[in-house]
Amino acid sequence: MQPVESKRIFQEHGVRYTDRRHAVYTGLSKTTSHPTAEELKYLVSDAGCEVSTATIYNTLDLFCRKGLVRRLLMPSGGDRYDADLKEHLHLRLEDTGEVLDVPLDLAETLLKELDHKVIAQIEARMGVGIERLGVHLVGHRATDD
Amino acid sequence: MQPVESKRIFQEHGVRYTDRRHAVYTGLSKTTSHPTAEELKYLVSDAGCEVSTATIYNTLDLFCRKGLVRRLLMPSGGDRYDADLKEHLHLRLEDTGEVLDVPLDLAETLLKELDHKVIAQIEARMGVGIERLGVHLVGHRATDD
DNA sequence: TTTGATGCAAAGACTTTGCATGCTT
DNA sequence: AAGCATGCAAAGTCTTTGCATCAAA
Numbered sequence: 001m002q003p004v005e006s007k008r009i010f011q012e013h014g015v016r017y018t019d020r021r022h023a024v025y026t027g028l029s030k031t032t033s034h035p036t037a038e039e040l041k042y043l044v045s046d047a048g049c050e051v052s053t054a055t056i057y058n059t060l061d062l063f064c065r066k067g068l069v070r071r072l073l074m075p076s077g078g079d080r081y082d083a084d085l086k087e088h089l090h091l092r093l094e095d096t097g098e099v100l101d102v103p104l105d106l107a108e109t110l111l112k113e114l115d116h117k118v119i120a121q122i123e124a125r126m127g128v129g130i131e132r133l134g135v136h137l138v139g140h141r142a143t144d145d
Numbered sequence: 146m147q148p149v150e151s152k153r154i155f156q157e158h159g160v161r162y163t164d165r166r167h168a169v170y171t172g173l174s175k176t177t178s179h180p181t182a183e184e185l186k187y188l189v190s191d192a193g194c195e196v197s198t199a200t201i202y203n204t205l206d207l208f209c210r211k212g213l214v215r216r217l218l219m220p221s222g223g224d225r226y227d228a229d230l231k232e233h234l235h236l237r238l239e240d241t242g243e244v245l246d247v248p249l250d251l252a253e254t255l256l257k258e259l260d261h262k263v264i265a266q267i268e269a270r271m272g273v274g275i276e277r278l279g280v281h282l283v284g285h286r287a288t289d290d
Numbered sequence: 291t292t293t294g295a296t297g298c299a300a301a302g303a304c305t306t307t308g309c310a311t312g313c314t315t
Numbered sequence: 316a317a318g319c320a321t322g323c324a325a326a327g328t329c330t331t332t333g334c335a336t337c338a339a340a
Contacts, residue, residue, distance in 0.1 A: 054297065054332080055295075059295095061330095073218040076328095077304080077328065093273070100271065103267075106263060110260070110263045121251055123287070129287050130284040131285065133281070134281050134283075135278065137267070141274075163314075182305080197322045199324095200322070203320085222304055223304070
């Protein structure tokens with residue numbers, strides 16, 4: 001990911017460009033480990049850009065609000081973040097706390113089965129607008145059995 | 146819900162019976178508001194049983210581990226709890242933070258569409274065992290539009 | 291120049307823990 | 316009687332805030 005790339009993405013989402021934001025965004029984009037805020041702080045700092053704790057949290061929150069990044073809720077705190085916005089599925093391993101990506105083709109197959117007509121019915125019956133829908137899986141390593 | 150009822154449920158799940166646990170469990174069972182730990186503390190206390198903060202958290206955590214109750218993760222802290230274990234769907238309203246139940250028939254229709262064969266494929270391809278699967282909806286009141 | 295980003299340290303929200311006391315079995 | 320459950324207050328974890336400084340538009 002080039003600086004020019006994140007610059008464009010920031011502009012498209014109405015986010016001012018700074019070196020910290022660039023470092024946070026590219027750091028998150030390059031990993032598939034779904035880091036916590038603190039993990040990302042060290043990840044970014046190892047890559048040569050010191051970012052304070054406050055800025056990490058502010059930046060990630062901004063990115064979430066602007067739709068550049070998604071927040072993955074975790075039981076017992078320590079939310080994780082993901083810069084991959086393609087509709088994909090996460091699988092959380094209960095024993096380790098890791099979050100893995102489900103292969104895209106399988107994720108798509110599963111999500112395609114959710115009927116939009118049912119969503120529309122839910123909206124009508126409940127008098128709400130549905131903005132997002134998420135599916136999450138919880139499991140464990142098969143070898144632990 | 147009678148005392149005898151929760152007594153039986155506790156026994157079935159290997160949970161010792163106490164008056165606080167009874168109060169917490171029946172308090173949670175009687176509401177559809179998916180309260181936070183603290184809300185439930187006051188709810189239970191209004192019903193005539195004082196329970197300390199530590200005990201509320203310990204008890205809810207025990208209930209979750211024993212499978213009597215489910216924890217609903219919320220963005221920015223303050224998890225909520227639900228004693229209704231029937232497979233049902235929750236809709237979180239972003240503006241108010243409320244969590245509503247999706248009508249059961251619609252929830253079932255939606256969940257039935259998720260193909261078990263795909264789940265099995267995910268398990269095989271990723272080398273994991275999948276224990277649970279959750280769908281969550283995020284929306285807003287239609288009248289806010 | 292004006293607006294907003296950053297860091298620091300302190301405060302804050304939510305949850306857990308250690309230990310003494312009391313209740314269940 | 317033995318083994319947990321409970322409460323209290325303190326500590327812990329994760330996150331946000333106030334304010335002074337500095338950078339981007």
